[in-house]
Amino acid sequence: MNTKAKDTEGSENRGVSGCDLKSVLSKIKLPLEIRIHGRGGQGGVTCAKLCALVYSRLGLFAQTFGDYGMERAGAPIRAYTRIDGNPIKNRNKIYTPGHLLILDPSLLESGALVGAPHGSMVLLNTPDRLSSFHGFCEEFRFAIVNATQIARKHGIGASSVVIVNTAFVGAYARVVSLPIEMVRETYSSLGLLNDFAAAQEAYDAVNIREAITPVRFPDEAPDSVPGSPVEVIPLTELTQDMPTPLKTGSWRTQAPKYVTLTPPCNYACPAGNDVVGFIQKFHNFGLEASSEILLATQPLPSVCGRVCPAPCMESCNRALYDGAVNIRGLERWIGDHASNYPIPVKASANPKTVAIIGGGPAGISAAYFLARAGHKVDILDNQAKLGGVLRNGIPAYRLPEDVLDRDLERLEALGVSHRPHELITPLRLKQIALEYHAVIVATGQAESIIPRLAGVDLPGVEQGLTFLNRVKSKGRENIRGTVAVIGGGNTALDCAGTTLRCGADKVVIVYRRGQTEMPAIKEEIRDILVEGVELVLCRQPVRIIGDKAVTGLEVAEVELGDPDESGRKRPLVTNNLSVISCDHVLIAVGQTANRGILPSDWVVTKQRVYAGEEPTNVWLAGDFSAAEGTVAHAIGSGRKIAMDVMNCLSDSTESCVGNSSSIPELVSADNINLFCFPRREILEDIHLDVSTRTHSFEEVNLGILSGEESRRCLSCGNCAHCDACLIYCPEGIITRSGQDYLINLDYCKGCGICVYECPRHAMEMSLKS
């Protein structure tokens, strides 16, 4: 651009919006040479052009051009503007600028000041204060402004690349005593009026310091290009990478960082398993390493890998893509195949004695974590063997006893002692509380609920759990005829499956709501239907019919109303009655905790027993305190209470209330670049053939055939070292560092491509502080 602006018509006397142009002109020393240093993307070249246009409004001749570096954002660029009263013929670059405009302070290191004669004006874009430049640039008239902050405030450019030029020109106008009105008119003629407020703010904000050291003029102008001389290396001797040094300095306004976010599966696991952790460990480091992670939160992986309803799989981000990862199958595979290695016991500096009442999953869990921490644990249980409902309630075709025993071997190895056949009474409990440092009551829901139903006392009517317990301990019974099971939970299903295996001709499950409302595990419902059990849905049993023995079950039709607090549709019983003829009725409508074992003067608040206002050394865990109903919940509860107990027993000042209940930031499927993951079929569990399984108590579900399923885990929110960030980084400044990555922030442009390309949302952008 080499122009004399025509729109001023050369009328030097005409005032521009009240400015006295003659006095403005008289202050400008011509010819004037301006050099601008910036970085690609900041608008340095446009800055030079804007300066030229402002001067041209005074009727002066102007020439302006860019001296581009490599065509990359962030690359240092220079731009030049010449102003004169006569046409400009000099087409060389500017080596001895009278005005130096520096858009990024990091450019000072790369020779931005070279060639500027003493007494020149230097205007610097910096967040620093003038006082921090003591002893620096004292031979120049020196001015600073935080144009980046001002431009960002006014929303000029993108959040990653703030364009500072229009604000900066405002500051320049002030430093060289050009009326801000001329800047406004220039912007107006260019359609840039939106940026004028920023220019005005910079005009007001600039800080100026006059030259301090005496001004000397160099005898001769330097004749070299500013910057350090280039070392010439023959192309054929280039055997090392030469990354272009491109420090991004203050030009970068945001930066990527690696984050670890909570994947939905981890959050959903009632036992608190690090699901992504153990699956990724398995995938990358194999069985034993994975088992170590799993066993850190899960005392019964083989059990949970069989009987858990797996809320983790429902929340899996892969669920709607190509099916949830078979997490339960993997937990089982790892539990079954990893060696039962001795779990390291942390030697406690202050070992305590803890009594646990009840040998079910919650008690086992609490004992496991206390023992791992080095405490002495006794489990007091009314049965001969540990396991509680796992041993007595769940049929062998779902949970073989040897599987349970193998999981329990670890407990034994940890030195937990088992005191069988203990009968707990309130008095005994008080005694125990005196004998131990702490007591955890985890007797579960041992009492079956007996519905108020005519005929419940008839021969042929039995509590489901009693029946299951008997078959489990004494072996298969012979059952003939039709069996009706009342209930919709896993116990009902187990009763149905067990009676079928005992020879029943026909088995029906009577449930008062619909199939989707059944609390049992979905896969179990599917399995039981395959085996030939019928569901009689939306029927409320009203009477058991029979004289000396059961002959039928009278049921009333139920209509489903609005959802209740649990979200399930409320059953509305009608008068439509019908009879299901049957020979046996098993009742499985739920259990309840026997609170009668607690002394009457004990008050329970938040799973802790209080004597009056004072907390005691007794806690409650598992279903005994909160009926959540799954093994995983019981394990989670046992662990949480064990931690609470340890916190209170230790001398630490930590709160006894324990875990915070705040919801962590979860990674949703929307956060995952699913297209990065090829669709891959789920590795489903293998099942015994229907015809063979209904005749035996052999385990039905054989699990998965290999651990290959771990490949499907997306590792949501957790870096899987896939190198995507490293590969996509356009600057090549991400490197591997052991297991992790390093981002060289000196050269990072903050473009965000690594974050955008991360398949699993394990990176985020953050504003540079």
Place this chain on the structure above:
Amino acid sequence: MITGNHAAATAAVLAGRANRSGRGFCSGVYPITPSTECMEFLCLQDIEKGHVVKVESEHSAMAVCIGASVSGARSFTTTAGNGLIYMAENVMVAAFLRLPVVMVVGNRAVGPPWNIWTDHSDSLALRDSGWIQIYCGNNQEVFDAVLIAFRIAEDHRVLMPVMVCQEGFVLSHTMALTEIADQTQVDQFLPQLNLPHRLAQTPRVVGSFTSSRMIEAHREQHHNAMRMAWDVYTEAQTDFEKTFDRRPPDPVVTYRTEDAELVLVSMGTIAETVNRVVDNLRDRGLRIGSVRVTMFRPFPFDALKKAFTGISRIAVIDRDISLGFGGVLWGEVRSLAQPGMVVQNYVSGLGGGDVRPEHVEQMVKDALERKTTGPSIFVGVGE
């Protein structure tokens, strides 16, 4: 008895095998008449540590060669005419990366109008691409030139690609008795390629951005290395003779130029026709001679100056035309003219036109009669 194409391919395979102790051989190829046979022959060979990659275009073929070469493999390809023009961008890349690729160009007219026959306008269009250019005069020279091309290309004083030009059909498809070297000899003549700037374990960029001052430096280095090629070629000729017992032609081959008043300068096979005419006319008492330029880049100034000593008239026969200027060879030769010399240009044999002895005699008559140099004359047009 083999064709020029098969001679070229055979030499390339021998050279490729000779690098088996190094990083092997890799060639990117794409067919085009008249070079297809050469590429086909290559594809059929079983080369230890060798790989011939068939790609979708000449541009990609050279890209394969660049990748192979920069990772230390010996690399070769062949193309012709418009194929070479399409390849041009990567032809330059190979040179400016200083990679010792060898390419046989089956010289073919650049269309349209389409024509598969020979002239030099394809390879001469890439005169300034930074490649060494050798123009062959017979089948044996094609075989020998490919071997010697690898030798000079890979010499650390040179390190740049070499184009071996053989006229399409005239050489590429003409069968002639050709002496083939055995592998032991070639192994001896072509030691393992050791590219100083080859890519290894550490990933890096070759040929990335550079400043204006730096590019000047690199061009100067390239130019100086090009000028080293004469010495390196001479050494290679001697070594070649020791190994194979025959000597490849000098960069400038003279024929009966002693006491000549007029010399005819040409490239490629036309020189053989010219030599026949020289014999004939010498019998009739005319003092004429023949000069053949075999190495066109680097341009052999000194050898030509020597050949022109005492000569007052030069006729330059171009099988090409730089439109708006004249013959390309003529342009170069004219720069050596002494004051008062007649350096007349004759353009003939484009698109495979047969340059016959009577055409050359016509040129001789004109060159001997004229008082000053005139504009380029087309000879044999429309015949």
